[in-house]
Amino acid sequence: MNIREEAAKMKLVAPELAASSIETRNHALELIAQALEAQKAEVFAANAMDLKAAEENQIAPAIIKRLKYDETKMRDSIAGLRQLQGLADPLGKVMLSRELDEELLLSRISVPIGVIGVIFEARPDAMVQVASLCLKSGNCAILKGGKETTHTNRVLFEIIKQSAIKAGLPESCLLQAELHNEIDELLACDQDVDLLIPRGSNQFVRYIMEHTKIPVMGHSSGICHIYVDRAVDQEQAIPIIVDAKIQYPAACNAVETILVNRAIAEEFLPKMAKALDAVKVTLRGTKEVKEIIEGATGISVDCMAEEDFATEYNDLVISIKLVDDVAAAVKHINYFGSHHTDCVLTTDDACAAYFAQTVDSAGVYRNCSTRFADGFRYGFGAEVGISTGKLHARGPVGLEGLVTYKYLLTGKGQIVGDYASGKKQFHHKDLQI
Amino acid sequence: MNIREEAAKMKLVAPELAASSIETRNHALELIAQALEAQKAEVFAANAMDLKAAEENQIAPAIIKRLKYDETKMRDSIAGLRQLQGLADPLGKVMLSRELDEELLLSRISVPIGVIGVIFEARPDAMVQVASLCLKSGNCAILKGGKETTHTNRVLFEIIKQSAIKAGLPESCLLQAELHNEIDELLACDQDVDLLIPRGSNQFVRYIMEHTKIPVMGHSSGICHIYVDRAVDQEQAIPIIVDAKIQYPAACNAVETILVNRAIAEEFLPKMAKALDAVKVTLRGTKEVKEIIEGATGISVDCMAEEDFATEYNDLVISIKLVDDVAAAVKHINYFGSHHTDCVLTTDDACAAYFAQTVDSAGVYRNCSTRFADGFRYGFGAEVGISTGKLHARGPVGLEGLVTYKYLLTGKGQIVGDYASGKKQFHHKDLQI
Numbered sequence: 001m002n003i004r005e006e007a008a009k010m011k012l013v014a015p016e017l018a019a020s021s022i023e024t025r026n027h028a029l030e031l032i033a034q035a036l037e038a039q040k041a042e043v044f045a046a047n048a049m050d051l052k053a054a055e056e057n058q059i060a061p062a063i064i065k066r067l068k069y070d071e072t073k074m075r076d077s078i079a080g081l082r083q084l085q086g087l088a089d090p091l092g093k094v095m096l097s098r099e100l101d102e103e104l105l106l107s108r109i110s111v112p113i114g115v116i117g118v119i120f121e122a123r124p125d126a127m128v129q130v131a132s133l134c135l136k137s138g139n140c141a142i143l144k145g146g147k148e149t150t151h152t153n154r155v156l157f158e159i160i161k162q163s164a165i166k167a168g169l170p171e172s173c174l175l176q177a178e179l180h181n182e183i184d185e186l187l188a189c190d191q192d193v194d195l196l197i198p199r200g201s202n203q204f205v206r207y208i209m210e211h212t213k214i215p216v217m218g219h220s221s222g223i224c225h226i227y228v229d230r231a232v233d234q235e236q237a238i239p240i241i242v243d244a245k246i247q248y249p250a251a252c253n254a255v256e257t258i259l260v261n262r263a264i265a266e267e268f269l270p271k272m273a274k275a276l277d278a279v280k281v282t283l284r285g286t287k288e289v290k291e292i293i294e295g296a297t298g299i300s301v302d303c304m305a306e307e308d309f310a311t312e313y314n315d316l317v318i319s320i321k322l323v324d325d326v327a328a329a330v331k332h333i334n335y336f337g338s339h340h341t342d343c344v345l346t347t348d349d350a351c352a353a354y355f356a357q358t359v360d361s362a363g364v365y366r367n368c369s370t371r372f373a374d375g376f377r378y379g380f381g382a383e384v385g386i387s388t389g390k391l392h393a394r395g396p397v398g399l400e401g402l403v404t405y406k407y408l409l410t411g412k413g414q415i416v417g418d419y420a421s422g423k424k425q426f427h428h429k430d431l432q433i
Numbered sequence: 434m435n436i437r438e439e440a441a442k443m444k445l446v447a448p449e450l451a452a453s454s455i456e457t458r459n460h461a462l463e464l465i466a467q468a469l470e471a472q473k474a475e476v477f478a479a480n481a482m483d484l485k486a487a488e489e490n491q492i493a494p495a496i497i498k499r500l501k502y503d504e505t506k507m508r509d510s511i512a513g514l515r516q517l518q519g520l521a522d523p524l525g526k527v528m529l530s531r532e533l534d535e536e537l538l539l540s541r542i543s544v545p546i547g548v549i550g551v552i553f554e555a556r557p558d559a560m561v562q563v564a565s566l567c568l569k570s571g572n573c574a575i576l577k578g579g580k581e582t583t584h585t586n587r588v589l590f591e592i593i594k595q596s597a598i599k600a601g602l603p604e605s606c607l608l609q610a611e612l613h614n615e616i617d618e619l620l621a622c623d624q625d626v627d628l629l630i631p632r633g634s635n636q637f638v639r640y641i642m643e644h645t646k647i648p649v650m651g652h653s654s655g656i657c658h659i660y661v662d663r664a665v666d667q668e669q670a671i672p673i674i675v676d677a678k679i680q681y682p683a684a685c686n687a688v689e690t691i692l693v694n695r696a697i698a699e700e701f702l703p704k705m706a707k708a709l710d711a712v713k714v715t716l717r718g719t720k721e722v723k724e725i726i727e728g729a730t731g732i733s734v735d736c737m738a739e740e741d742f743a744t745e746y747n748d749l750v751i752s753i754k755l756v757d758d759v760a761a762a763v764k765h766i767n768y769f770g771s772h773h774t775d776c777v778l779t780t781d782d783a784c785a786a787y788f789a790q791t792v793d794s795a796g797v798y799r800n801c802s803t804r805f806a807d808g809f810r811y812g813f814g815a816e817v818g819i820s821t822g823k824l825h826a827r828g829p830v831g832l833e834g835l836v837t838y839k840y841l842l843t844g845k846g847q848i849v850g851d852y853a854s855g856k857k858q859f860h861h862k863d864l865q866i
Contacts, residue, residue, distance in 0.1 A: 011767075014793070018791070104801060113824070114793065195824065213642070215648070215822070217824070236845070236846035239848055240848055247849045247853065248849075330448070357448065358451070360447070360547065363839070363841075364840070364841050364842075365841070365842045365844070366841075366843045367843065367846055368842060368845075368847040368848070371848075371849035372533070373840075378539060379539075379859065389648070390627050390648075390837045391628065391837065392825040394837055394840075404823045406796070406797055406828075407795060407796045407797070407806075407811070408789050408797050408798070408799075409806075410801070411799065412669070412800055412801075413666070413672065413673060414805070415680070415804075416676055416802050416804035419810070
């Protein structure tokens with residue numbers, strides 16, 4: 001398969017998918033749900049092959065758990081497809097309606113982005129979720145899943161594609177890339193692919209960002225911070241920090257660095273150290289942090305280097321540093337952070353307002369866990385990823401992040417010369433939407 | 434001056450500018466207006482130096498006209514500054530307010546993008562317009578104007594910067610780059626510059642897009658089309674085509690290619706050819722177009738090559754081709770066009786709807802000139818450029834295109850573990866904004 005040729009074909013078909021009705025797109029989602037149910041034996045057989053290969057390749061049990069696609073995960077996929085059908089059509093929304101002059105009407109309406117390439121980790125449920133989000137939003141999609149789920153993905157993709165065609169969507173609206181070298185082919189499709197969404201390791205996402213001219217949406221790293229202010233409810237702070245670190249340490253929204261106001265360090269650090277040590281989190285701290293914690297609790301603290309503050313551990317390790325005030329905390333966060341999600345723990349409204357205003361991140365939190373940064377938790381139904389970029393979508397990206405807009409202008413023969421000469425004037429009257 | 438160091442300083446100051454009140458930002462705009470008036474002798478003297486140098490360098494009179502900054506242009510700049518003050522604050526708008534659970538409140542608010550680099554053509558009024566749009570939207574800006582207006586820009590920039598400081602905005606919020614090699618330094622500032630907006634020739638914009646990792650907003654070429662349907666008011670069509678070509682041929686929204694429905698070619702082509710010939714537009718056409726026009730009118734038509742359809746003439750030259758129907762027209766436009774602005778001339782609503790739905794451009798028009806694609810004409814007050822990209826802002830980019838958003842989440846100690854375990858459930862209740 002030649003990805004560039006296929007992408008070019010897809011580009012030609014994109015307007016047709018864009019023009020499809022919401023009923024047709026929802027019907028496709030329903031047919032996928034039904035086909036999953038009907039063909040589940042085939043799906044599970046394919047998944048068994050992937051699991052067998054994974055065991056043979058001595059892949060870690062934690063990873064194998066993610067490769068597994070069983071009754072429970074399929075039920076979740078089907079429930080997700082039904083939930084997505086219930087969400088409003090993201091296309092054709094009128095965002096602006098303005099009469100520029102008599103019978104010269106400007107409107108701005110939401111349209112799909114066009115052709116989207118999504119490269120995602122080895123998780124069969126991701127294939128269903130990503131494909132269905134693209135279909136619902138009227139986008140053609142080139143999908144490349146992790147190689148460890150090749151067999152499962154192949155069956156799932158066929159189910160999805162055949163269901164889309166059966167619903168009446170264009171035949172070339174979905175494409176599966178299976179080979180690793182096809183990723184490089186995809187990166188070269190800047191003529192036809194409008195957006196890339198890579199998911200995976202920092203290193204992988206950075207590779208994608210550096211090797212394509214196609215706009216990339218996503219994040220390479222998630223270096224999230226919690227700043228513990230001097231005015232803090234310490235009993236509330238500890239469980240938040242523990243949750244943010246251990247609830248899913250490999251997630252991008254897990255916390256990596258705790259900044260503690262120096263005024264409460266002597267009292268707070270030992271309490272926090274005990275709570276983190278109890279759940280097997282390794283502590284790394286600056287010299288003064290190490291002295292306070294080791295002196296008060298005997299819990300050992302690794303000496304940290306400056307570069308640790310720029311490291312996403314993805315593990316049960318945490319960096320700890322003291323700061324003089326919220327301003328110093330914000331400076332640290334904006335410098336070392338990845339603009340993902342950062343949190344202040346404080347009972348002081350002025351401190352919280354300053355933090356919210358000046359932290360330059362997609363999510364800025366107060367008194368809750370950073371782990372809430374997620375499309376499902378935000379009520380977006382699902383997400384294709386989390387963006388730390390500032391343009392277009394920021395934070396968890398759901399259907400809304402998969403659309404753009406176009407301006408429509410309808411006239412009765414108006415020409416610009418008449419306005420340039422002063423013969424006519426614009427009146428710019430906004431109409432009710 | 435070291436652009437990278439200056440950009441890093443600017444990045445640190447960006448949150449301070451972002452936090453400034455709308456009163457302060459508007460006050461800065463007012464002070465700029467007053468200072469322009471007060472220091473006009475100085476501005477005009479600097480401009481005289483630029484004009485003298487331009488004449489010595491034998492720059493074309495049409496270009497020299499653009500370099501000139503006189504009483505009229507200053508009056509326009511001052512009026513623009515006052516109009517901008519009247520526009521609503523683009524920052525701090527609440528776009529979403531949702532209770533995820535009791536006392537766990539999510540909101541999405543508009544914030545500035547941060548640090549923006551704008552590289553613009555040699556036009557003194559552009560310096561005032563670009564700087565004021567960035568200030569109003571709370572963005573730090575690195576400004577690089579055309580070298581032919583160096584003296585004028587230097588004075589204007591000082592006026593703008595001193596006015597901003599006087600109003601209370603941070604000292605490092607604006608920076609002027611003057612040397613051409615500083616453009617390459619700016620392109621390397623992907624750590625600190627959030628967005629680049631290049632304006633100028635296709636070749637220049639393409640150079641920028643290919644030599645930076647910073648997101649670029651703008652357009653390299655403007656290959657705009659008009660499709661003349663078989664169901665058309667021919668009397669209305671001719672003035673639209675003439676206006677779209679000649680009202681300002683060097684503009685990106687001028688038309689380059691006319692696609693005519695074959696069914697009306699014998700009747701329409703000669704009429705159109707006469708009208709275009711009368712205003713000195715050179716015609717380029719396919720073989721059949723040439724035969725019809727030359728046979729009927731004697732007006733000579735240049736033979737065109739395929740690549741002419743991918744060329745932005747920026748001149749009094751136009752490409753003409755026949756197509757069988759609206760579908761063929763749309764295919765041509767999506768393939769050869771630059772996704773800028775394309776227009777259908779038709780009295781047939783079904784044809785217009787198909788065209789609006791399937792043409793993949795920032796502006797899709799019906800029965801009016803493509804020259805309307807402009808921020809001022811759309812009622813945006815002003816524009817920093819026109820974007821043909823699909824992400825973030827598309828079409829003319831005003832204040833709204835210079836902002837992004839952040840999610841704020843405020844809780845009372847909520848942790849994700851409680852939701853993962855099923856102890857608590859999200860209720861996702863949208864609140865009134």
